[in-house]
Structure formats: structure tokens, C-alpha cells
Amino acid sequence: MTLVSLFAAQSGGAGVPIRELAMLVLVAAAVSYLLTGVVRYVMVKSGWLDQPRLRDVHDIPKPRLGGVAMFTGVIAAVALASILPALNRGFPPMTPDMRAIIIAGSVLLLVGIADDLFDLDALTKLLGQVAAALIMSFMGVSWYLLYIPFGSGSTLILDPIMSTVLTVLFTVALINAFNFVDGIDGLASGLGMIAAGAILVYSMVMLHDQGGTVSAYPPAMISACLFGACLGFLPHNFEPARIFMGDSGAMMIGLMLAGASVSASGRIAPSMYGTADIIALMSPIVVVIAAISVPMLDLLLAIVRRVGQGKSPFSPDKMHLHHRLLSMGHSHRRVVLVLYLWVSVIAYAAVATTVFPVGFVAFTSGLLLIFAVVFTIRRSRDMPNRGEGSRKRYNLRP
Structure with a gap:
């Protein structure tokens, strides 16, 4: 597999629908970008602003609910995908994934909106997350194949109960990982x-x-839609942010990544990966773990820390990875760039093994790792523009 052969593939048929997937990214990004401005205007005019709390890093009230614009961008892109001949193999009756993601995402969006507006308690949010994960699993997006690389290697076929339990646990964990990291x-x-x-x-x-297998279409479309939605929202949200995505957006990201992950690595037999090499056999799982590594690490550290202190795993604090980097003297923007870099390095190392020789990946990953370490330990010289200057710049009072 080479990049040349990948990008030489033709749209439709058994090839890679690159142009159509690019269209999904563009539509999701455009709708998310334009609608975020509308949501921000409505929220500011109505007075629904997020008041700074002790654990927050922002110091002036700002609107939330950006997740509504993001999910609308996703829906618009999915609607486009459903009428494109090159992508219709990823929809019912061929596969239920896209329908499951939209319905489960809609349920979770309602929970997120309620929390963004009225601050739901942790148990209510957890029940909403479990309900969305169950819906996704019951509708067919469920992890029922698990490859065990140890020994001679084997594939476990999970029964419906174990499949549902694993899918729900994985989905809820990923939802909360992105919810926790959204600080x-x-x-x-x-x-x-x-x-x-x-x-x-x-x-x-x-x-x-x-060769264009049906099961490979949903993860490609889900991730393309999510990529576009995040891309369109980011200009509004990058420091200094004019609007927050809120739980409606963070939980949506976690759910869609879980759905894409299950589609990419939980339902396709290892014999279909195209090689008997152990790296190729494990590549779907490695890619998924790498892509979500930093949020999941932050989640695990938060749980261990809070339980060790005798607190609820959902109790808020200011000890997340981004808080620790801020305490090292990094500015807000540099903290974000540091975490972007680490996730990118890990994700590159995982994905590149499916495209480039292992030796080349090891060498380039090592260089990127050294750069990430140096960039992380070097203190930032620029400090964020906060306080009264930010208040005047955005004039959030309607």
C-alpha cells in the first residue's frame, strides 16, 4: 500500500471515494462555521452566557452551545453523503451505521443542550450517555470482534451481551474523555x-x-463529517474563544469517534486486513488508541486522582493535563499546540505504519517525538491576552 496507489484510486466502485469524502468535509465545515456565528449571536442576545468558575481558565462570560452548530454540520454532510452514488453503500440497507450515529447523536445532543443551559447533575448526564451508547449498539454499531495478538493470535467473537457491554463502556469512556478535556x-x-x-x-x-468493502465506508464517512464539523468550529473556538462547544459538542465528538472506531476495528475480521504482519493485524486498534490517547490518558488520570482523594470520578478540579501545562508557564495557545502536537505524533506513528515501511515510520516518529519533547519543556514567552482587553474585544454584553 502506497500513497500513490491510494490517491490514484478512482471514486466509486471498488476504489476510494476521495472527492466525495472531501465534499463531506467541506460541507460539514461550512455549515458548522456559518451556523456557529448564528448560535453565538442568539446566545449572547438571550443572555445565556457561561459564567467563569473556579476551575475554568477563562475570566469573562462567554456563550456555549456551539455543539448545536457542529452537529448540524454533521447532519448536513450525512444528508449529502446519502445522495452521492459513490457513498450510498454506507447507508441502509447495506449497513445501519450512519442511521445509528445520527439517532444516538441526536439523543446525546439533547442531553448536552440541557446541560449547557441548566447544568445537569453528573448522574443524569451519565444516564444520557449510556442511553445514547445503547441506542448505537442496539442499532448495529457494536464491537463483536476482538483480536488477541498474544501467542499464536486469535479472534474472539463476542456474544450480544458482551458486545453491548464493551461498546457501551468504550463509548461512555470516550464521551467523558472529550468532556473532561474540553477545558x-x-x-x-x-x-x-x-x-x-x-x-x-x-x-x-x-x-x-x-477493494471497497461495505464495512469500510461508515468509519470513513463518520470521521470525514466529524473532521469537517471540528474544522468549521475551530476558528470561533481557538484562543481567545468567542464561543464554547459545551457538553453538546464535546460529548458529540466522543460519540462519533467511538462509532467510527467500532466500525473501523470492532467488526472486521483480521484476515481482511490484507497481510499477516502483526502491525497490520493490530493497526485498526492501534490507530483508534493513538487517536484518542491524550483524552483517554487525561480521563484515567482524573479518575485515579479523584478516587484516590475520596471524591467522585466526575467531581471537577484543576489538575487536568492542560491545567498542568499552564502551571509550567505555557500560554493558553501554547498549551493547545503542545497537546495537538502530542496527539498528532502518536496518531502519525499509528497511521503511517499502514502506508510507509516500518523503518521509515520509526525514524520519522523518533524525530517528531524529540521535537514534541523539546516543544513541551520549553516555556512559552508569550502570555495570553486576558482580562479587560478580552472583554472589550468581544463586547459580549448584548
């Missing part, structure tokens, strides 16, 4: 875009290697 301007949207981009590249490689 600084541009972080969640940027990490979501990078993770979606990694899964998108892998899905296109899988489409090429497997």
Missing part, C-alpha cells in the same frame, strides 16, 4: 479534528486494501 480554548475541537483525521486516513487505506 481550554480550542483543545477539544482540535483534538477531535486530529483524531477524526487519523481514522479517516486509516479508513481510506482500508477501503483501498479491501
Whole structure:
């Protein structure tokens, strides 16, 4: 598999529908970008502003609910995909994935909107997350194949109960990982875009290697739609942010990445990956883990930290990775760029193994890793523009 052969593939048929996937990215980005401005205007005029809390890093009230614009961008892109001949193999009756993602995402969006407006308690949000994950699993997006690389290697076929349990646990964990990491301007949207981009590249490689198999279409389309939605929202959300995505956006990113991950690595037999090499056999799982590595690490550290202190795993604090980087003297923008860089390095190392020789990937990944370490430990010289200057710049009072 080479980049030349991938991009030489023709749209439709058994090839890789690159142009159509690019259209999904552009539509999702355009709708998300334009509608975010509308949502911000409505929220500011109505007075629904997020008041700064002790654990927050922003110091002036700002509107939330950007997730509504993002999910609308996703819906618009999915609607376009459903009428494109090159992508209709990824819709019912061929596969239920896209319908499941939209319905589960709509349920979770309502929960997120309620939380953004009225601050739901942790248990209510958790029940909403579980309900959305169950809907996705019951509608067919469920992890029922699990490859075990140890020994001679084997594939476990999970029964319906275990499949549902694994899918729900994975989905809820990923939803909360992005919910937890959404604590600084541009972080969640940027990490979501990078993770979606990694899964998108892998899905296109899988489409090429497997000759356009039906099961490879949904992860490609889901990740393309999510990539575009995050791309369109990011200009509004990058530091200094004019609007927050809120739980409606962060939870949506987690759900869609979970859906794309299950489609990409939880339902396709390892024998279809195209090679008996262990790296290729594990590549779907490695790509997924790499793409979500930083949010999941932050989630695990938060749970261990809070439980160790005798607190609820959902109790807020200021000890997330971005808080720690801020305490090192980095500016808000540099913290975001540091975390972008680490996720990109890990995702590149995973995805590149499906395209380039292992030796080349190891060498380039090592160089990128050294650069990431140096960039992280070097203190930022620019400090964020906060306080009264930001208040005047955005004039958030209607």
C-alpha cells in the first residue's frame, strides 16, 4: 500500500471515494462555521452566557452551545453523503451505521443542550450517555470482534451481551474523555479534528486494501463529517474563544469517534486486513488508541486522582493535563499546540505504519517525538491576552 496507489484510486466502485469524502468535509465545515456565528449571536442576545468558575481558565462570560452548530454540520454532510452514488453503500440497507450515529447523536445532543443551559447533575448526564451508547449498539454499531495478538493470535467473537457491554463502556469512556478535556480554548475541537483525521486516513487505506468493502465506508464517512464539523468550529473556538462547544459538542465528538472506531476495528475480521504482519493485524486498534490517547490518558488520570482523594470520578478540579501545562508557564495557545502536537505524533506513528515501511515510520516518529519533547519543556514567552482587553474585544454584553 502506497500513497500513490491510494490517491490514484478512482471514486466509486471498488476504489476510494476521495472527492466525495472531501465534499463531506467541506460541507460539514461550512455549515458548522456559518451556523456557529448564528448560535453565538442568539446566545449572547438571550443572555445565556457561561459564567467563569473556579476551575475554568477563562475570566469573562462567554456563550456555549456551539455543539448545536457542529452537529448540524454533521447532519448536513450525512444528508449529502446519502445522495452521492459513490457513498450510498454506507447507508441502509447495506449497513445501519450512519442511521445509528445520527439517532444516538441526536439523543446525546439533547442531553448536552440541557446541560449547557441548566447544568445537569453528573448522574443524569451519565444516564444520557449510556442511553445514547445503547441506542448505537442496539442499532448495529457494536464491537463483536476482538483480536488477541498474544501467542499464536486469535479472534474472539463476542456474544450480544458482551458486545453491548464493551461498546457501551468504550463509548461512555470516550464521551467523558472529550468532556473532561474540553477545558481550554480550542483543545477539544482540535483534538477531535486530529483524531477524526487519523481514522479517516486509516479508513481510506482500508477501503483501498479491501477493494471497497461495505464495512469500510461508515468509519470513513463518520470521521470525514466529524473532521469537517471540528474544522468549521475551530476558528470561533481557538484562543481567545468567542464561543464554547459545551457538553453538546464535546460529548458529540466522543460519540462519533467511538462509532467510527467500532466500525473501523470492532467488526472486521483480521484476515481482511490484507497481510499477516502483526502491525497490520493490530493497526485498526492501534490507530483508534493513538487517536484518542491524550483524552483517554487525561480521563484515567482524573479518575485515579479523584478516587484516590475520596471524591467522585466526575467531581471537577484543576489538575487536568492542560491545567498542568499552564502551571509550567505555557500560554493558553501554547498549551493547545503542545497537546495537538502530542496527539498528532502518536496518531502519525499509528497511521503511517499502514502506508510507509516500518523503518521509515520509526525514524520519522523518533524525530517528531524529540521535537514534541523539546516543544513541551520549553516555556512559552508569550502570555495570553486576558482580562479587560478580552472583554472589550468581544463586547459580549448584548
